[in-house]
Amino acid sequence: MSYTSLTAALLGAALFAPVVQAQTSYPLTIENCGVQVTFDAAPETAVTVGQAGTEVLYALGLGDKVAGTSVWFTEVLPEYAALNADIERLADNDPSFESVVDKRPDIVVAQYEWHIGPQGIVATREQFTDLGIPTYVLPADCWAKDNSTGSDGTRLAMFEMDSIYAGVTQLAQIFDVSEKGAAMVADLKAREAAAIEKATALDLQDASAVFWFSSTEMDIDPYVAGRKGPPGYMMEKLGLRNVVESDEEWPVVSWESIARANPSVIVVAEMDRRRFEADDVEKKLEFLRTDPVASQMDAVKNNRIVILNAHSMDPSIRNVTALETLAGALPEFDLQ
Known part of the structure; x- marks a missing residue:
């Protein structure tokens, strides 16, 4: 209910x-x-x-x-x-x-x-x-x-x-x-408010992002963050537009669709779980560098990739730490 x-x-x-x-x-x-x-x-x-x-x-x-x-x-x-x-x-x-x-x-x-x-x-x-x-x-x-x-x-x-x-x-x-x-x-x-204030000072106008949690196979469409879950909240508070428009918590979206949206920043989940091959963050990064579609995104070419603890992408007290990590990374990317 x-x-x-x-x-x-x-x-x-x-x-x-x-x-x-x-x-x-x-x-x-x-x-x-x-x-x-x-x-x-x-x-x-x-x-x-x-x-x-x-x-x-x-x-x-x-x-x-x-x-x-x-x-x-x-x-x-x-x-x-x-x-x-x-x-x-x-x-x-x-x-x-x-x-x-x-x-x-x-x-x-x-x-x-x-x-x-x-x-x-x-x-x-x-x-x-x-x-x-x-x-x-x-x-x-x-x-x-x-x-x-x-x-x-x-x-x-x-x-x-x-x-x-x-x-x-x-x-x-x-x-x-x-x-x-x-x-x-x-x-x-208090920590949440401080992180938001730090990102707000950047006054981002046209920056976007996608959060990649995992994939059942490396060559299969990934689980990415929908627009209303914790990552969607983080993006909204930090001035980033979510390129994924689904309201599902973790919808499956094709890499072709993500590449067409060309997010300014890619956030990838790092976890110890090994239920799926793409749970391994190193395999995620290798995929982004070598896949003929994903590798063409500006975020990959310019290394605008942030690694976040997977648990901080789900509702938890770690959401504040994730917000702080993102707020600290954004100034280095020279976004508009």
């Missing part, structure tokens, strides 16, 4: 009200991606299905509550490497329902509805509820987004960082660490 823009705005306003910084009163009932979830006390154990949720819990100082993790795109943030090394990884990719349940968690935190949702490939939320296990899906995956269409869902409105801040705030409330959540959100907001 997806939120409308109005619902998202109302949720954001409610989450950021001063009351959330108070000590949490239990039982706590929240609405999460259209599902009512009740917590009788702060969870003592958690399992995460998705790197974004894992890193939020670590950042909130809740690593000791995490009994198992799964769905990893890249290495954990360096500051959490030692902590993460001592926590069981149930799977690099999709965990089984049984492996999650075997940890007997007080909460399962999911990054995507396609893992835990109406057609969840791990399980539905009802399957966990039947076992007395509450689930929480990060709001960014259902905030003005329809997950019933497109391989990764379709955005109904532009991605907002408020959806990330909402997830941080609400998880902090669930675990009764609201003050930590408020401080974390304040820091992220």
